[in-house]
Amino acid sequence: MTRIVLLGGGAGGSMVSNQLARQLKPEILHGDVEITVINESDQHVYQPYFLYMAFDQAVPADAHRPERSVLNRQVKLIVGHAERIDRSANKVLMGDGQEVPYDYLVIATGSVPDPDSIPGLSEGGQTFYTEAGALKLRDALRDFQGGRIVVTVGVPHKCPVAPLEFTLMVHDWLKAHDLGDKSEVVYTYPIGRLHSLEPVAEWANQVFPQRGIQSQTFFNVETVDPHQKTLTSLEGETLAYDLLVAIPPHKGQDLIGRSELGDAGNWVPTDRHTLQMQGADNIYVLGDATNLPISKAGSTAHFEADVVAANISNRVHGGNGSLRYDGKVFCFIETGNDQATYIKFDYQHPPQPQAPSELIHLYKLAFNKMYWLSAAGIL
Ligand SMILES: Cc1cc2nc3c(=O)[nH]c(=O)nc-3n(C[C@H](O)[C@H](O)[C@H](O)COP(=O)(O)OP(=O)(O)OC[C@H]3O[C@@H](n4cnc5c(N)ncnc54)[C@H](O)[C@@H]3O)c2cc1C
Incomplete structure (x- = not known):
């Protein structure tokens, strides 16, 4: 049995787990693979809505869904606070004393102001x-x-x-x-x-x-x-x-510091292409938790999730997980109350803001509603 544990069920952790559940469905159904998400809340929160809440243009209900409803049925969910990662024993130690062993660990614990x-x-x-x-x-x-x-x-x-x-x-x-x-x-x-x-x-x-x-x-x-x-x-x-x-x-989560995995800001040293934690073959990191000098954004987590999921499922199938992240990021930018622009860039190509338009603003609002498909790994 190969145990894949996603630590953090926000944008990055949910996307990776849902993609893996589809890519490894036969193995899960045969009991050869188990995918577990650990998240400290039973709610999934879509943070971009906070900007709109400040202007009374959104309410908390817009940003919340039960974490269970966001995850593929084949994915197990543990709701609880992870206290520490014990790398030498390949285990996550939970605050309630539970131990969650892993063969592959994906760190997607985000960042905090x-x-x-x-x-x-x-x-x-x-x-x-x-x-x-x-x-x-x-x-x-x-x-x-x-x-x-x-x-x-x-x-x-x-x-x-x-x-x-x-x-x-x-x-x-x-x-x-x-x-x-x-x-x-x-x-x-x-x-x-x-x-x-x-x-x-x-x-x-x-x-x-x-x-x-x-x-x-x-x-x-x-x-x-x-x-x-x-x-x-x-x-x-x-x-x-x-x-x-x-x-x-911002800083990374205290759990990273307690586990002695990060730098002074609790950011996890991460290979910019493989997204493996430096020096750890079976640990991947994505989203805000990495120490990569790229935008900490949901879209970054999204593009990284494609690479992490593909490489883990490839390795479960006996491959060497050779897909590489190219630094791709895409961000909409509201430029007022009814116009927006966007930027896209990667390690090789710098961003070039486009002329703002109402259409791009409407795309951003539409994407906010479609985010749940993205978290589900469908979009
Ligand atoms: C106001 C605002 C506007 C934004 N707008 C945009 C935007 O327009 N576009 C965009 O791309 N991005 C935007 N972002 C950024 C985006 O929300 C984050 O970059 C993205 O959520 C990062 O994903 P992640 O998976 O790394 O972390 P998160 O989505 O933050 O998920 C981390 C998860 O880990 C869990 N966790 C942490 N520690 C533990 C622990 N010890 N035990 C158990 N669980 C734990 C948390 O509860 C959380 O669910 C915005 C953010 C804010 C605040």
Whole structure:
């Protein structure tokens, strides 16, 4: 019996398990292969909806489905918190004492915002990067009477384009609520341009001034003073705000640190082509959990899932699992409330943002609804 364990049942873990269930169906039915997903919640959460929740354009129910309903019937589901991966024994140790042995392990535990790494940020700032945060921000926007909105970005973080989307959407939102004349939007970014991807930074560099959005680069937030309503950067600048919207720096899951598998940020060292954990033949890593310097996005997890599933099923069939990930990523970018653009790129080809259109915006909304087919491994 070959035991394949997917640690994390979010975007990446669900896609890999569902693809494997189809590719290895005869072996599963014969009892030769077992596929198990471990997820700490019984809910599958589609995080891109958080952006829309902040603007009252989506509700939590849009983003939730029972994890069981997302998984192929042949896939076993364990709902519980994994405490540690014991590599030497090829086991996942669960918080309740259960041990889950594996022959192949896929780490798809995602990433989490770490607002506590910046003093004052949790008290003084809002974020749409968690569901609770998005709902709180929605309420803060409902109460907003005008003033300065600062959108501050820390790195690394998942969905690298979402801060740009929020900035452009909030600009439109202010105008639609007759607050445009009484408000200003300021965007800060930690390096010397507006985005880590150079062509996207150049694009934003044109779009922001056209909309009257101010920006400040080389701004690494060091502290937030929730009483004075100011944020101060490592570089020594201080900005006042009326509403602070933060994209906090992210880290990998603590489980990775406890298992001594990751670097200081709990990112797992991963081969950029095979997606195997470095030095571990039977462990694959995908999605946000990797240390790869590429976009931490659901689409990244999607394209990586094709490679991980194909290689594991090929190896179960006696092959050597030689498919390679080429770094492919595709991201829609909302450029306001009714237009969007998109970027696609890989290790060889940089992104080139397209002219925004309403049609692309409608595609993005349609994709959000079709995500569940993608998680099911069908799309
Ligand atoms: C506001 C926002 C907007 C976004 N917009 C987009 C977008 O438009 N396009 C896009 O491509 N991406 C977008 N993303 C990013 C996308 O959601 C993530 O990159 C994607 O979900 C990563 O998939 P993953 O499988 O690596 O991790 P996740 O989907 O986060 O799944 C990780 C899973 O692991 C589980 N887990 C973690 N630790 C443990 C443990 N110890 N024990 C058991 N289970 C555990 C978690 O509960 C979770 O279910 C957005 C994200 C946010 C926050």
